[in-house]
Amino acid sequence: MKLLRITTIPLSLKVLLKGQHIFMLSNGFEVVGVSSPGEELQEVSKEEDIRIVSLEMTRTITPFQDLKSLWNFYKLCKNEKPSIVHSHTPKAGIVAMLGAKLAGVPIRIHTVAGMPLMEAKGIKRKILDFVEKLTYSAATRVYPNSKGLYDFILQYSFTSREKLKVIGNGSSNGIDTSIFSVENMDLNTLTALKSNLEIDEKDFVFIFVGRLVGDKGINELVEAFSRLERSHVKLLLVGPLESDLDPLADTTQREIETNPNIISVGFQKDVRPYFAISNALVFPSYREGFPNVVMQAGAMELPAIVSDINGCNEIIIEGVNGTIIPVKDPQAIRIALLRFLDDKQYYNMLKVNSRRMIADRYEQSVVWNALLEEYKELLANYKR
Numbered sequence: 001m002k003l004l005r006i007t008t009i010p011l012s013l014k015v016l017l018k019g020q021h022i023f024m025l026s027n028g029f030e031v032v033g034v035s036s037p038g039e040e041l042q043e044v045s046k047e048e049d050i051r052i053v054s055l056e057m058t059r060t061i062t063p064f065q066d067l068k069s070l071w072n073f074y075k076l077c078k079n080e081k082p083s084i085v086h087s088h089t090p091k092a093g094i095v096a097m098l099g100a101k102l103a104g105v106p107i108r109i110h111t112v113a114g115m116p117l118m119e120a121k122g123i124k125r126k127i128l129d130f131v132e133k134l135t136y137s138a139a140t141r142v143y144p145n146s147k148g149l150y151d152f153i154l155q156y157s158f159t160s161r162e163k164l165k166v167i168g169n170g171s172s173n174g175i176d177t178s179i180f181s182v183e184n185m186d187l188n189t190l191t192a193l194k195s196n197l198e199i200d201e202k203d204f205v206f207i208f209v210g211r212l213v214g215d216k217g218i219n220e221l222v223e224a225f226s227r228l229e230r231s232h233v234k235l236l237l238v239g240p241l242e243s244d245l246d247p248l249a250d251t252t253q254r255e256i257e258t259n260p261n262i263i264s265v266g267f268q269k270d271v272r273p274y275f276a277i278s279n280a281l282v283f284p285s286y287r288e289g290f291p292n293v294v295m296q297a298g299a300m301e302l303p304a305i306v307s308d309i310n311g312c313n314e315i316i317i318e319g320v321n322g323t324i325i326p327v328k329d330p331q332a333i334r335i336a337l338l339r340f341l342d343d344k345q346y347y348n349m350l351k352v353n354s355r356r357m358i359a360d361r362y363e364q365s366v367v368w369n370a371l372l373e374e375y376k377e378l379l380a381n382y383k384r
Contacts, residue, residue, distance in 0.1 A: 001379065002082040006034040006073075006096045008057050008089040010041035016088065016113075016292065017173055021048040023368050029375075032080060034073070035092070057091050059245075061127065069095045077103035083379060084109065088172065090116060094131050097138035107378050110135055112144045112153065113172050113289030114310075119215055133158050141378065145290040146170045148310030167370050170314055171290045174367030177359045180299035185276045194277050197263050199234055204341055207236040207278035207302070209271050209293045210285070212256075212264070213246035217284030217307060217328070222252045224333035226259060230341055233261060235282075238274045240267040275300035280340050280347070284325065284333055288312055298322075298358040303350030305336045321350055321357040 003024060007013045013035045021031050021044065030051075033044050037054035045052040053076060057069045073095050077085065086109040087096035093110045100108045117128035136142050136159035143165055144150040150166050153159060168174075178184075199205060206225070210216050218237075225235045237256065241248070248256075256262050268274060271293075275281075281297035281304040290311040294304055298315065304322035306312035316322040323339070325332040340347050 001029050001084070002032065002080060003029045003375070004032050004034055004077070004080065004082045004085045004096075004100075006055070006085065006087045006092045008036060008059055008091040010035040010038040010044065012089055014040040014044045014047075019048075019176065019364065020173055020368060020371075021050045024372065024375075025050060027372055032082070034076070034096075055095075057095060059091055066091070066095065070099050073099035074102050077105050083107060083382075084375060086111070088113060090128075090131070090135075093135045093139075097135050101138040106140075106382050108138065108140045109378075110139045110142050111172055112142060112149050114287060115149070115152070115289075116287075118152075118287040129156070129158075136163065139163065141165065143167055145172045146311040146314055148314065149289055152310065165374075167374060168367050169361045170311065171292075171295065171362050171367055173292070174362050174364035175292070175295045175299050175358055176364040177299045177355070180272060180275075180296050182276055182301055185273065190273060190276050193273050197236070197265070197277075199236075199263075199277060200232065202232045203234050204232060204280075205234045205236050205278040206280050206282045206305075206337065206340075207238065207274060207297070208282050209238045209274070209297070210283070210291075211239050211246075212237060212241045212248060214248060215246055215286040217286060217333075219249050219252045220328060220330040220333055221282055221284050222255050222262065223330040224337060225262065226255055227330075227334055228337060228341075230338075233337075233341065235262045236274060236278055237262065237264040238266075238268055238271055271296065272300065275302060278302060280305065281322075282333065282337070283307070283312065284327070285309060285312070286327055291315070295358050295362050298354045301351060301355045303340070303347065303354050305333065305340070315358075315362075317357065319350075321353045323350075 013033050025031050033050050033052040034055050035041050036057050041052050058065050077100050084107040085096050085100040085105050087093045088111045097108050120128050142163045212218050256264050281302045284307045288311045294315045304316055306316050307327045308324045313324050318324050323336050325336050
């Protein structure tokens with residue numbers, strides 16, 4: 001049984017679905033990974049022992065290149081003759097679902113994990129709505145990776161209820177809590193990292209992990225942090241700037257560069273040491289599918305401050321393992337930061353619950369087995 005897994009960029013295939021490819025391989029599937037060319041695509045092949053195919057795709061709206069990608073994926077499907085094509089990320093979704101349908105692939109699955117159209121307006125929103133509906137119409141099944149996305153898709157009539165299903169409790173890949181564990185961290189390494197970043201033992205460290213762009217709430221986060229007026233507090237930003245797609249405000253960029261209590265370390269392959277030297281996650285994103293960062297932080301025993309959006313408001317239960325704040329509200333962020341700093345009993349209660357809440361609901365093996373059973377059921381129904 002041949003299974004094609006496709007994402008727009010290779011980093012998604014490598015990180016967001018890490019371990020899933022070799023798991024499916026060990027359960028009887030011939031797995032082929034498809035994504036745009038890049039070093040990470042070769043790493044997927046080595047790490048997961050699967051065959052990979054590079055397919056040029058862009059993340060923006062580029063009609064000529066998109067048609068070329070569609071044609072090349074159609075040809076790939078005709079040559080490979082997969083039983084299942086499973087796509088992730090918006091551009092890979094439209095390319096894969098249309099190409100696979102035209103090629104006669106019987107089972108065509110698209111996982112929805114965040115929708116850029118939620119923040120789009122005007123003609124761009126109309127175009128993205130059309131593309132989303134076209135993607136779902138070509139798919140045989142659509143898997144929103146959160147209940148919030150499931151409801152959003154139905155609310156805007158992107159597809160029928162019959163095509164939709166949330167696998168397990170949500171999430172595209174779950175969390176391996178044996179890897180994301182404070183107990184596995186080397187104390188000497190953490191001590192050296194704190195020294196290198198000039199973090200004092202007295203410092204309370206708020207961490208953000210993700211792309212440093214506007215729709216992740218970085219402008220609001222930096223504004224709120226800069227108005228804290230507290231000593232021994234740091235903000236640790238872990239992630240790359242993407243100024244070409246969604247640049248930060250000039251005032252935000254200047255504050256990051258000049259505020260000695262804001263530490264920006266760029267993209268890091270292994271985020272666990274940074275979680276381990278921090279005290280709480282702040283994740284004020286405008287939109288998400290089912291954010292791995294929030295689950296990873298929880299598994300590393302960090303309570304979280306998250307915005308009231310899809311995924312975040314399912315992983316975090318208000319007053320249990322974190323707090324939920326309004327979107328795009330720097331004052332709400334500031335109030336939440338202050339409560340974490342000033343109310344030690346409240347903070348410690350959230351911290352105690354954080355890892356258990358993730359392990360009970362989102363352990364990786366549970367998510368993988370649920371998806372495997374879904375594949376088996378779809379194949380059995382097709383053979384009938």
